[in-house]
Amino acid sequence: MTNNAFIALDFETANYKRTSICSVGMVKIVNHQLTESFHTLVNPNDFFSERNIQVHGIQQRDVLHAPAFNEVLPYMLDFIIDLPVVAHNAAFDMSVLHASLKAAHFDTPDLTYFCSCQLARxxxxxxxxxxKHMMDFYGLDFRGHHDALNDAKACAMITYRLLKHYPDLQTVLNVYGKKLRDKDAL
Structure with a gap:
């Protein structure tokens, strides 16, 4: 694992089901720099609830020709490599990932994650x-809330600022890091 390197991740879902990923966004932070980003729409092969459409604006027609999760996952794992993953409200995003892996009959990868929301608290x-409140707290510009890539970038910016309160990322992982295999990910 590279020091000071992590992946910020965000999922959007089509409905209340954890297996209904319709968008994924990730950014890679290495030595305090955003070095790469990854974003794609995902066809959940499921219905879109009005509530979720109102939140993120993605509709069934937007994902008709998008890849399914099982096609996206290998690219996600190649992007993540062995870096720790952070999500704002990781309980949601990691449960989405875990449920989607199980539904697609994939093994759960050995993945370490932590939650920027819990770290902020x-x-x-x-x-x-x-x-949005943490972006405001740090005086950061925030446009495009509930866009997976924008939310991943926002999570990365918040995490970067929070990590300044700690000796290094490894210290945070030693205290707050979890494995995706943990029962907390379910």
Missing amino acids: RTVSSHRYGL
Whole structure:
């Protein structure tokens, strides 16, 4: 694992099912620099709820020719390599990943993750800790909330600022890191 390197990840789903990924966004941070990004729409082969459409604006017609999760996963894993993954509200994103892996009959990869929302709660004093609220807390520009790539970038910016309160990323992982195989990921 490269020091000071991590992947910020965000999923959007088509409906209430954890297996209905319709968009994934990831950014790679190496030595405090955003070095790469990954984004794709995903065809969940499932229905889109009005509520979810209102949140992210993605509709069935947008994903008709998009790859299915089982086609996207190898590219995701190649992007992640062996780096730790951070998500804002990781309980949601990791449960989406775990459920989608199981539904597609993939083995669960050996993946370490942590939650930028939980890290924020333990590190800084704010009235609210949601993604938009933390962007406001740090005075960062935030456009395109609930766009998977924009949310991944926002998570990375928040995480970068939170990590300044700790000696290094490994210290955070030693305290807050979890394995995707953990029961907490379900």
